[in-house]
Amino acid sequence: MFFNERKTRILEAIINDYIATAEPIGSRTIAKKYDLGISSATIRNEMSDLEEMGYIVQPHTSAGRVPSDKGYRLYVDKLMPRRELTPEETAYLHSIIAGNISHVENLMRETAKAISVLTNYTTIASEPASNLTSIKHIQLLPMDESNIAIIIVTERNAIKNHMLPLDDVPDYETLTKLSFVLNDLLESNKLSDITKIEIEGLYKGSNILQKILDYIKQIMAQEDGVRVYTSGVKNILEYPEFSDIEKAKGIFKTFEEQEMLITLLGNNNENVQVVIGSENTLEQMKGCSIIKANYTYGKRDLGSIGIIGPTRMDYSQVFGVLNGIVKNINAVLYSITKET
Amino acid sequence: MFFNERKTRILEAIINDYIATAEPIGSRTIAKKYDLGISSATIRNEMSDLEEMGYIVQPHTSAGRVPSDKGYRLYVDKLMPRRELTPEETAYLHSIIAGNISHVENLMRETAKAISVLTNYTTIASEPASNLTSIKHIQLLPMDESNIAIIIVTERNAIKNHMLPLDDVPDYETLTKLSFVLNDLLESNKLSDITKIEIEGLYKGSNILQKILDYIKQIMAQEDGVRVYTSGVKNILEYPEFSDIEKAKGIFKTFEEQEMLITLLGNNNENVQVVIGSENTLEQMKGCSIIKANYTYGKRDLGSIGIIGPTRMDYSQVFGVLNGIVKNINAVLYSITKET
DNA sequence: TTTAGCACTCATTGGCATCGAGTGCTAACA
DNA sequence: TGTTAGCACTCGATGCCAATGAGTGCTAAA
DSSP: OOOOHHHHHHHHHHHHHHHHHOSOBOHHHHHHHSOOSSOHHHHHHHHHHHHHHTSEEOSSTTSOBEEOHHHHHHIIIIISOOOOOOHHHHHHHHHHHHHTTTOHHHHHHHHHHHHHHHHSSEEEEEOOOOOTTSEEEEEEEEEETTEEEEEEEETTOOEEEEEEEOSSOOOHHHHHHHHHHHHHHHHHSOGGGOOHHHHHHHSTTOOHHHHHHHHHHHHHHHOOOOOEEEEOGGGGGGSGGGOSHHHHHHHHHHHTOHHHHHHHHOSOOSSOEEEOGGGOSSGGGTTEEEEEEEEEETTEEEEEEEEEEESSOOHHHHHHHHHHHHHHHHHHHHHHHHHO | OOOOHHHHHHHHHHHHHHHHHOSOBOHHHHHHHSOOSSOHHHHHHHHHHHHHHTSEEOSSTTSOBEEOHHHHHHIIIIISOOOOOOHHHHHHHHHHHHHTTTOHHHHHHHHHHHHHHHHSSEEEEEOOOOOTTSEEEEEEEEEETTEEEEEEEETTOOEEEEEEEOSSOOOHHHHHHHHHHHHHHHHHSOGGGOOHHHHHHHSTTOOHHHHHHHHHHHHHHHOOOOOEEEEOGGGGGGSGGGOSHHHHHHHHHHHTOHHHHHHHHOSOOSSOEEEOGGGOSSGGGTTEEEEEEEEEETTEEEEEEEEEEESSOOHHHHHHHHHHHHHHHHHHHHHHHHHO
16 A cells, blocks of 8 residues: 555545545545545545545544544645745735834734734744843933832843832932943843842942842743733634634633743744644644744844644644745845835 | 512512523512512513513513513612622632732733633723823844844833844944933933924934834824723533524634724723613624723723623622722732732 | 445433422402 | 412424445455
């Protein structure tokens, strides 16, 4: 039993049909709908082989066949047409990116939203791991009579802001001077190495700097959390595989837990990556597939984006969209930067 | 036909039972479960009256009764027990607030999450309308070789950050000087009044300031959008009233649209406010109730919080939780500020 | 090797009887 | 005059059964 051209055609037919209809597909249907020049009986024999080889399965004796995860894997790796973005899709994404270039958070959020609209699946997007040990810049600002703001720019150009309550808030000029001191410290040392003694020497008599440094260290310790956004969560309910409320609940629960999403998005390499059904490590996601990629602008890490749907998802379309974005974003951002 | 004590008791029994079970409740059940000292036949008569008065309805002839929106309204306004927070709840909320005091966005997000956990309903929370026309402070920071960051602090102490691509990025010291100029302008004028001529005079030879001002104006024009967070969306699926996928879809769709959520949260006054079922203006929300309130810290507007559930929600509990938060947050925040 | 034919499987559908929770009404009772 | 027991009636829910039909595997002929 070997994998001939005819088997490939039949497997393709089954997968395409199943992606479109979510119904098990039988030999007669294939014979009628796809002009393969063979009878349903022959197709039956081939399907029997395909099942034995593990590419398709039968939900029950008297039903048609459904692709297995192994079948999808073959499809994704070998059979699936590699789509390019249509001009409309490109234009749409371009406009989204252009409208949000000034704000990375919005850019990620809106891109995710756009992908959900284009694909009708759920999109999750993460900020880059902020890793606050690599602080590039600190700025202090007065807020009100009892609070200052601490703005932190990381090496990866993420901007974080925090509030620190102080009994006695210095004015803007003083805070600016303090910011200079902090930034000087940053350039000469890793912030985590700075000892209390050094600070006393630098700015003696004041314990404000000390307080601020303690606070920043505290923030650094706490926050290596990455924020994850979801978009198009409602689309899940469009697919019959989740019409069972219990299954839907499992998915929704996962979508509300940051750590889960980070796990889902994790471990990306350069290219677009496809995780199919049972290949997922998370138990409740074994009925889903994820297509994900890192998202960069030049050397700058913008985060990761993943598109989640039922295993029966339109891999070709989604792969095309995500691949298009990853490949084109640099060009798009570059051209916009030059226009202005 | 008048509204006697007995009718009140029966209505209470129906509402309590229905909140707990989501099943229509009949006269015999009331007679058995609640010791009102009257027979089911008498209860039947009273129920017939209550129905005529519009406080309860009958889904179909041979079913028990279910509270109407009017019934819930009476319950919320007059009958419902006013719960205080339990010590455990207070402690839990206290810990959430304490852990996120430095960052308003996180504070709102985590408080919303905590409420969802406590109540098992969905919580939505909005930032205060930022209204960028009231800028209190502007700070420019260098980011990389082709971008600067513009940090804006509004009168209400919200912090916004945006990126501006520039061909030629000034260094930190120059940007600090520019920030001083901008803040001087802010103090003397409304930013929107500043004309090009004035700027030329202030900082002649450079068009960077011009670019920045244009950009800020552009941001001001765009962004009066308020961000809204949702939490506990999955809880919706716990309630049988949304086991119909189509209904659930409608709700989920609403939760993904910022404008809808803003509408839902809008028009709050000082106190905790309850909107019941058909009182909602949004068509798809007429099967839900919302309990909402503004959320302030001293004079500072932190945003709004709303809790959404089926009309058959536990008003007493939710009202208690939200009321507790609104009343206590100042005390909690104050005590924490003093501790540090 | 392919295909026509046939017996067999089994989820789905619709019809039907049954069940039971609940009602409204009436008549008797306190 | 208000309360209650009793009874006929309604109607959604449940369970059962037969019919349906899409699909299969196997066999034998082309």
